[in-house]
Amino acid sequence: MRKILVLNCGSSSIKYRLFDKKLNSLVRGKIERIGEKEPRLIHWKNKSLFQKVVKNVKDHEAGIKLMLSVLQDAKWGALKSLNEIFVVGHRVVHGGEISKPTIVTNKTLKHVEKLSILAPLHNPHNVAGIKIMKKILPKVKQVMVFDTAFHQTIPQKAYMYALPYEFYEKFKIRRYGFHGTSHKYVAIRASKLLRKAKPNLITCHLGAGSSITAISNGRSIDTSMGFTPLEGVMMGTRTGDIDAAIVQYLVDVCKLSFDDVFEIMNKKSGLLGISGISKDVRPILAGAKKGNKRCKLALEMFCYRVAKYIGAYSVLLDNVDAIVFTAGIGENAPWIREKICSYLKILGVKLDKRKNNNAIAKEALISSKKSCIKVFVIPTDEELMIAKEAVSVI
Numbered sequence: 001m002r003k004i005l006v007l008n009c010g011s012s013s014i015k016y017r018l019f020d021k022k023l024n025s026l027v028r029g030k031i032e033r034i035g036e037k038e039p040r041l042i043h044w045k046n047k048s049l050f051q052k053v054v055k056n057v058k059d060h061e062a063g064i065k066l067m068l069s070v071l072q073d074a075k076w077g078a079l080k081s082l083n084e085i086f087v088v089g090h091r092v093v094h095g096g097e098i099s100k101p102t103i104v105t106n107k108t109l110k111h112v113e114k115l116s117i118l119a120p121l122h123n124p125h126n127v128a129g130i131k132i133m134k135k136i137l138p139k140v141k142q143v144m145v146f147d148t149a150f151h152q153t154i155p156q157k158a159y160m161y162a163l164p165y166e167f168y169e170k171f172k173i174r175r176y177g178f179h180g181t182s183h184k185y186v187a188i189r190a191s192k193l194l195r196k197a198k199p200n201l202i203t204c205h206l207g208a209g210s211s212i213t214a215i216s217n218g219r220s221i222d223t224s225m226g227f228t229p230l231e232g233v234m235m236g237t238r239t240g241d242i243d244a245a246i247v248q249y250l251v252d253v254c255k256l257s258f259d260d261v262f263e264i265m266n267k268k269s270g271l272l273g274i275s276g277i278s279k280d281v282r283p284i285l286a287g288a289k290k291g292n293k294r295c296k297l298a299l300e301m302f303c304y305r306v307a308k309y310i311g312a313y314s315v316l317l318d319n320v321d322a323i324v325f326t327a328g329i330g331e332n333a334p335w336i337r338e339k340i341c342s343y344l345k346i347l348g349v350k351l352d353k354r355k356n357n358n359a360i361a362k363e364a365l366i367s368s369k370k371s372c373i374k375v376f377v378i379p380t381d382e383e384l385m386i387a388k389e390a391v392s393v394i
Contacts, residue, residue, distance in 0.1 A: 003084045004391060005071075006383045007064075008091040009129030011121060012036065014063045017383040018071060018078050021086075023391075026078035027071065028383070031063045041066065045076050060125070061132045068136070087141045088133050089390030091181070091382065093122035093229075095146025096172065099153075101389040104130055104142035112144060118176075118228065121266075143390035150180030153219040161227070175231075177223035179205045179327075183213045185385040186326045186378040189363070191218065193376060199321040202313050204306060205380065206336070207327035208236035208279060212306065214313035222316060224309050230266060233305045236279035239269040240305060274298035281329050281336065303336060307343035314347055322374040323349070331361050331379050341375065348372025 001020055008015040012035060017028040029043035031054070039057035043050045057063050071077045079085070094115045095102070102108050109130060116123040130142055151159075159175040160168060167173045183203045191199050198218035205211050210233050213223040224232030224240075234240040242265070250261045264273075272279040275298040277287055287295035314320050323344075325337050334357045341349050350371040359366050359377040367375035 001084065002086040003079060004087050004089065004387045005085050006089045006091070006386045006390070007129050007133065008383075009060055009125045011125050014060065014067060014129070015383075016067050016071075017387075019384070019387045023384065023387055025384070027076070029067070029070065031057060031066060033057075034063045035059060039063070041070065043070055043076055045078070050076050060128050064129065064132050064136065082137060085137060085140055087143060087390050087394050088137065089143050089145055089386040090126060090130050090133075091147070091386055092126040092130075092144045093147045093178065094119035094176065095144070095148045096176070097152060098146055099149050101143050101145045101149070101393050103393055104134065104144060108144070141390075141394045143393055145181060145386045145389045147178045147180050148176045150184040151175075151177030151213070151220045151223050154221055154223065158222045173227055175223070175226045177211070177213070177220065178225045178229045179209065179211045179213075180220070180223075181382045181385045181389075182326060182380040183211075183215070183220065183223070185381055186324050187215050187218060189378045190322050190324050190376060193363075193365070193378075194321055194374070196321060200317040200319055201322050201324060202310050202317075202320060203324045203326065204310070204330055204340075205327045206306065206325065206330035206333075209238070210235045210240075210306070210327070210329070212309040212313065214316050216317055222313060233309060234274075234302050235270045237267045237270045237272045239265045239273075271298045271302060274301060281333055285333070285335065299336065299339070303339040304343065307340050310340070310344060311347070320347070320373050322376055324376045324378050326378050326380040331377055334359065337366065337375075337377070344373075349375060351375060 004019040006017045013030060013032050015030040018026045020026060027045045031039060031041050033039045034057050038053045041052055041054050057066060071079045092112060096115050113127050134142055161173060182205045186203050187201055190201055201215040203213045203215060209229055211223055211225045212233060214221050230238050232240050247261050250256045251258060271284060275284045275295045278284055284295045284298055288299055329336055338351055338356055341351050350368045351366055352368040355364060356366040361379060363379060364377045365374060366377055
């Protein structure tokens with residue numbers, strides 16, 4: 001039986017998932033700490049978990065070979081032969097102004113490699129995974145699915161920055177948006193739940209990276225992340241929106257280098273920077289309950305900024321059919337959802353407290369019957385969306 005492999009190569013990790021041709025999930029897993037002292041394999045088949053520390057995973061090629069061997073394992077795998085794989089769907093963070101999933105050719109891959117300057121933490125590793133799979137499975141179709149693609153419907157008035165126009169013409173400096181595969185997936189699910197073909201939605205992908213998207217008639221019309229994933233709401237370790245002049249101030253007055261500043265803004269700020277203890281909301285929530293003022297402030301700032309975006313995007317839509325929460329925080333943190341929605345009374349949003357508290361990592365309607373706007377929790381499934389997109393172009 002023909003199989004679809006979905007691959008997501010990060011800087012020191014590989015996430016994978018195997019589907020059959022009917023898009024039923026067969027196995028999934030991840031390899032962490034690639035190139036480090038104790039790489040780890042975590043693998044699921046059905047509801048069974050297998051994990052162990054592995055040796056000799058010095059780079060992504062070694063990691064992919066390990067993954068393929070596990071996929072063919074008699075007990076834990078779902079492949080009798082690699083010949084069963086007929087397409088590999090690759091998550092690629094930045095596709096520039098490409099709006100559709102794209103079959104890998106020398107030309108298309110070269111174009112995506114050039115975009116690495118826009119996503120230096122992601123695209124080089126995505127591209128590395130593609131090249132390795134092409135080498136191992138040269139006859140199998142490889143398809144790139146871009147985080148930015150869903151947002152290519154955003155109008156020019158929303159994606160342009162108020163810089164001199166030639167910076168867009170020469171260097172393509174504009175809003176691209178990210179998490180598009182996730183926003184698209186939950187938008188499709190919301191459409192089915194609402195029984196409306198092209199709904200107006202505000203989707204909130206809240207995790208280590210967070211972004212909010214305004215969706216009109218099923219199409220993205222604005223999103224909080226911008227030229228890079230640094231813009232937008234406060235995140236796990238990223239600042240989100242910040243006065244650009246602060247960068248120059250930190251260089252001139254605090255005597256930091258530009259590299260130091262961007263390291264701080266991307267990896268040491270956000271929930272981590274404010275709370276001082278973690279980028280994970282779970283210990284921050286625990287700290288807040290114990291009276292830690294910085295933990296309380298971090299949570300207040302996060303919820304306030306998400307609510308501001310929801311409020312702003314509600315103005316762009318003729319009406320809002322639903323607000324959707326997804327991703328790690330959005331799916332698993334009832335208190336945060338409740339706090340965000342407490343700012344939305346002017347929109348007529350009312351949560352059902354019991355439904356909200358019970359909605360942990362599962363699809364649920366959490367608004368009350370009196371709410372003017374429906375509020376859903378919808379777990380995202382980017383791998384399934386990538387599999388669908390990959391199959392659609394071959």
